[in-house]
Amino acid sequence: xxxxxNMVVYPGEKVGLVGETGCGKTTTMKTAxxxxxxxxxxxxxxxxxxxxxxxxxxNGREISRIRGREVxxxxxxxxxxxxxxxxxxxQFSPVIKHAANARLSKKEVRxxxxxxxxxxxxxxxxxxxxxxxxxxxGGMRQRVCIGMALATTPQLLIAxxxxxxxxxxxxxxxxxxxxxxxxxxxxxxxxxTHSLGVVRETVDRVYVMYAGSVVEMAPTPKxxxxxxxxxxxxxxxxxxxxxxxxxxxxIPGRIPDYMDPPAGCRFHTRCPHVMDICSRQKPxxxxxxxxxxxxDGVHEVTCFLYDGEHGAAATTGEVTT
Amino acid sequence: MTxxxxxxxxxxxxxxxxxxxxxxxKPIDVKAVDGVSLELYAGETFGLVGESGxxxxxxxxxxxxxHRPTSGTIEFRGRDLFEGGGGRPLDLKKEIQIVFQDPGSSxxxxxxxxxxLAVPLRIHKPDEDVISATLxxxxxxxxxxxxxxxxxxxxxxxxxxIVAIARALATDPSLVILDEPTSxxxxxxxxxxxxxxxxLQRELNLTYLFITHDLSLMRNIASRVAIMYLGKVCExxxxxEFFQRPEHPYTQMxxxxxxxxxxxxxxxxxxxxxxRGEIPSPVNVPPGCSFNTRCPYVxxxxxxADPQMxxxxxxxxxxxxxxxxxx
Numbered sequence: 271x272x273x274x275x276n277m278v279v280y281p282g283e284k285v286g287l288v289g290e291t292g293c294g295k296t297t298t299m300k301t302a303x304x305x306x307x308x309x310x311x312x313x314x315x316x317x318x319x320x321x322x323x324x325x326x327x328x329n330g331r332e333i334s335r336i337r338g339r340e341v342x343x344x345x346x347x348x349x350x351x352x353x354x355x356x357x358x359x360x361q362f363s364p365v366i367k368h369a370a371n372a373r374l375s376k377k378e379v380r381x382x383x384x385x386x387x388x389x390x391x392x393x394x395x396x397x398x399x400x401x402x403x404x405x406x407x408g409g410m411r412q413r414v415c416i417g418m419a420l421a422t423t424p425q426l427l428i429a430x431x432x433x434x435x436x437x438x439x440x441x442x443x444x445x446x447x448x449x450x451x452x453x454x455x456x457x458x459x460x461x462x463t464h465s466l467g468v469v470r471e472t473v474d475r476v477y478v479m480y481a482g483s484v485v486e487m488a489p490t491p492k493x494x495x496x497x498x499x500x501x502x503x504x505x506x507x508x509x510x511x512x513x514x515x516x517x518x519x520x521i522p523g524r525i526p527d528y529m530d531p532p533a534g535c536r537f538h539t540r541c542p543h544v545m546d547i548c549s550r551q552k553p554x555x556x557x558x559x560x561x562x563x564x565x566d567g568v569h570e571v572t573c574f575l576y577d578g579e580h581g582a583a584a585t586t587g588e589v590t591t
Numbered sequence: 592m593t594x595x596x597x598x599x600x601x602x603x604x605x606x607x608x609x610x611x612x613x614x615x616x617k618p619i620d621v622k623a624v625d626g627v628s629l630e631l632y633a634g635e636t637f638g639l640v641g642e643s644g645x646x647x648x649x650x651x652x653x654x655x656x657x658h659r660p661t662s663g664t665i666e667f668r669g670r671d672l673f674e675g676g677g678g679r680p681l682d683l684k685k686e687i688q689i690v691f692q693d694p695g696s697s698x699x700x701x702x703x704x705x706x707x708l709a710v711p712l713r714i715h716k717p718d719e720d721v722i723s724a725t726l727x728x729x730x731x732x733x734x735x736x737x738x739x740x741x742x743x744x745x746x747x748x749x750x751x752x753i754v755a756i757a758r759a760l761a762t763d764p765s766l767v768i769l770d771e772p773t774s775x776x777x778x779x780x781x782x783x784x785x786x787x788x789x790x791l792q793r794e795l796n797l798t799y800l801f802i803t804h805d806l807s808l809m810r811n812i813a814s815r816v817a818i819m820y821l822g823k824v825c826e827x828x829x830x831x832e833f834f835q836r837p838e839h840p841y842t843q844m845x846x847x848x849x850x851x852x853x854x855x856x857x858x859x860x861x862x863x864x865x866x867r868g869e870i871p872s873p874v875n876v877p878p879g880c881s882f883n884t885r886c887p888y889v890x891x892x893x894x895x896a897d898p899q900m901x902x903x904x905x906x907x908x909x910x911x912x913x914x915x916x917x918x
Contacts, residue, residue, distance in 0.1 A: 437804070438848045438849060470851070505778065511851075511852075511853065512851050513856050515811065517808070
């Protein structure tokens with residue numbers, strides 16, 4: 271399913287992972303957190319480093335020391351993430367206890383939960399702690415989830431479509447809240463989304479995924495000013511513009527079958543610029559812009575169109591924070 | 592624009608969700624649609640936009656005949672859609688068809704595409720040959736004839752929705768209700784479905800009641816747009832005008848919330864309008880103007896009286912105490 275994903279997140283950086291349904295965005299993150307059910311999941315090869323430690327080599331106890339403390343996650347549907355038969359307090363307390371890794375009195379736990387709810391701009395946190403998730407609106411539920419995820423001052427927050435299930439005015443508020451909080455806490459964030467608009471307004475750097483591989487990586491302004499991969503270009507053209515101009519035809523064809531992915535570049539069956547080599551060979555990563563080790567200038571694309579022209583060599587990386 | 596094909600007059604739909612007290616039981620109503628008056632002209636794409644709970648789908652279901660209005664009327668070409676007590680006559684059903692958001696659940700998964708398409712054909716065109724009619728429908732929407740014998744799960748999401756569109760067109764309707772027809776689809780697939788809908792509209796002279804929460808999409812296809820908030824219409828205007836001169840504070844808030852992908856679009860967003868507050872529960876709509884809990888310009892009058900719809904300038908209507916008609 272996933273095919274050679276290389277991804278790096280630096281401390282305090284806001285990174286976006288954008289792609290359409292079934293391209294493997296969520297699978298990538300679940301693999302990284304080691305929460306993918308195995309079997310049927312299987313990791314063929316690769317490494318995931320968090321602050322220099324290999325997460326895949328860790329046992330359950332070791333990884334749970336990181337997961338939920340240093341790395342936390344927000345999901346798309348807050349109703350599914352919260353348990354409807356427990357109050358907010360009953361769900362909040364274990365998170366705080368797990369994060370603190372020390373004995374806390376009931377009072378302290380409560381005080382910390384209230385502080386966390388205040389952080390996410392929820393009014394009357396004391397009453398809220400006694401409420402059940404069904405008594406809250408969608409936006410409030412998502413705020414509770416954000417509060418839980420950030421109560422532990424994690425170093426990395428993974429937000430999986432945090433606004434998609436919400437109305438657009440509520441989504442705007444939730445995204446701004448996440449943006450402001452991670453900035454205050456200097457937390458890194460990986461924002462998973464299918465919306466290019468959300469990416470543009472929230473993150474510093476973007477990875478574009480298609481059918482289980484990263485096709486392009488660039489700082490947000492560069493990606494939107496100059497999208498290079500034919501898939502990224504097609505995606506951008508597909509988005510209806512508020513300024514008008516009609517609706518484009520979109521990208522022809524459909525995403526490939528993962529049981530039998532096309533040989534070579536997985537996008538070649540739908541690509542308008544397809545060449546002979548595309549169906550024979552998997553394209554390497556071409557660096558178009560930026561130097562090795564540079565954080566915010568590098569623009570990379572996985573496409574043969576950029577072979578020779580720029581002559582950049584393939585690069586490798588690893589998921590590191 | 593010609594004469595209106597569909598007229599809604601003071602349309603209301605309340606759903607009773609419970610009762611208060613024990614002795615003097617009063618029903619608790621959700622006012623899903625509360626006094627909506629709209630007109631649709633033949634051949635246009637009328638966009639109905641709103642967030643969840645605004646009542647846009649309830650309007651669609653009433654026009655389609657799935658719900659009876661609590662009060663108010665809907666007229667289609669001068670005929671009351673709910674005249675008499677019983678079901679809607681077949682010749683009216685034939686004229687008004689609907690396409691739902693999720694083709695995965697609106698198509699029968701246990702039947703082939705041909706069998707799915709045959710249902711309306713058998714009812715509305717009993718004299719015609721079903722096979723040739725099915726083939727003609729598939730051709731109309733650019734699907735290969737071989738799709739007849741496929742099952743919905745063998746098709747992609749976009750293709751399924753195209754089949755659902757073909758099924759809606761089986762009766763040769765003049766008004767098609769599109770209830771979020773592309774919301775379940777990826778953006779790269781959406782374009783194909785939208786362009787098909789636009790082509791069909793031109794060729795068959797269809798009128799669309801297009802329901803969506805996607806304002807960017809609306810900008811590109813609608814001739815006129817209405818914004819709904821908690822069961823009421825806030826603003827109605829022509830497509831381009833609506834986006835260049837949004838007047839109602841809620842419209843401005845909605846526009847400023849849209850994540851866009853270019854600076855050009857960013858410039859169209861009302862900058863000062865920061866979205867705030869939650870949408871109140873439709874069971875407990877605030878008195879006065881229903882937007883008063885979130886409106887940055889709220890003043891006393893908003894708490895007391897519900898504003899009336901006024902025509903600000905030609906064909907641009909809004910419902911807000913702050914706004915005055917031109918001249």
